[in-house]
Amino acid sequence: MYLFVINPCSGGGAGRKVWQRIERMLKERGAEYEALLTESASSAGRDVMQALSRRERWSACVVVGGDGTIHSVLEALRTRGVPLGIVPAGSGNDTARAFGIPLEPEAALDAALTGIRVPADLLAANGGYTLTAVASGFDAQVAENVNASRYKRLCNTLHAGQLAYLIGILHTLITFKPCGASVLCDGQEHRFEGVWLASVCNLPSYGGGLLIAPQARPDDGRLDVCVVHGCSRMQLLRLFPTVLKGSHVSLPFVTMLRGTSAAVHFDREQPAIGDGESIGRGALAVRCEPGALAVLAPPARGPADPAPQEGTGSRAGGA
Structure with missing residues (x-):
């Protein structure tokens, strides 16, 4: 089961449009998933922690949004040991870029569903990650x-x-x-x-x-x-x-x-x-x-x- 966390406001509204495409692809592939829409990056962390607590095992938490949305869920993912998948839909998308994740939604979804886990360090500062x-x-x-x-x-x-x-x-x-x-x-x-x-x-x-x-x-x-x-x-x-x-x-x-x-x-x-x-x-x-986090990246990249x-x-x- 995959948890998709969508910030529709990311990238000036790009998050909503990208999710519409991703949702169609997930249904076509018959993938098992739950969707969690969050109105802001600041609220995503709390929402994700609550969602992850409802199930013992998750394949991944896939963020459809930007670096700010990813930032807000890091503590929840680290605490629960759930890997991070990324479908870039922000203004910067530097996290996706660093792990070789394509900016094109379908290719990014492939990386999230079939990619390899690569270890990632986290920076701990001011009580967060x-x-x-x-x-x-x-x-x-x-x-x-x-x-x-x-x-x-x-x-x-x-x-x-x-x-x-x-x-x-x-x-x-x-x-x-x-x-x-x-x-x-x-x-x-x-x-x-x-x-x-x-x-x-x-x-x-x-x-x-x-x-x-x-x-x-x-x-x-x-x-x-x-x-x-x-x-x-x-x-x-x-x-x-x-x-x-x-x-x-x-x-x-x-x-x-x-x-x-x-x-x-x-x-x-x-x-x-x-x-x-x-x-x-x-x-x-x-x-x-x-190695505090695992990120799903394309098999030939990282x-x-x-x-x-x-x-x-x-x-x-x-x-």
């Missing part, structure tokens, strides 16, 4: 601005979720003020001034394919930290096109760290997000929980091979 990244500072403010914007819905309608994020960057660049921050990675403290962002990553990308930590793998038992610091607004603006290919890691004002735990403390309170969803403000303490890695605590660009 995150799969893509826990980000604080500028990019968290960008996410908050995008989620509250009108242009996100328009971009989703045009199937251009990444464009919404890029618009949000320009929007936030005008008002954001960087400050000093301390980053503790596996017990070693690193002090930075003029910090724009500090992202603790489990997957290579977020924000609709922006390769913040191109070397990150979801199954290596480690987290990757990207800190952008000591640069001007114009330098930061020029940085973002390089993030599309992950080449920003060689810039002198980008520092990459690796470890099993990380703590971030800004001198001035900053917003934080997990999987694009707000997880509060203030200091962050993040730890990696190896987590992408990592880019060449720097050692733990290394400074990109040798600076």
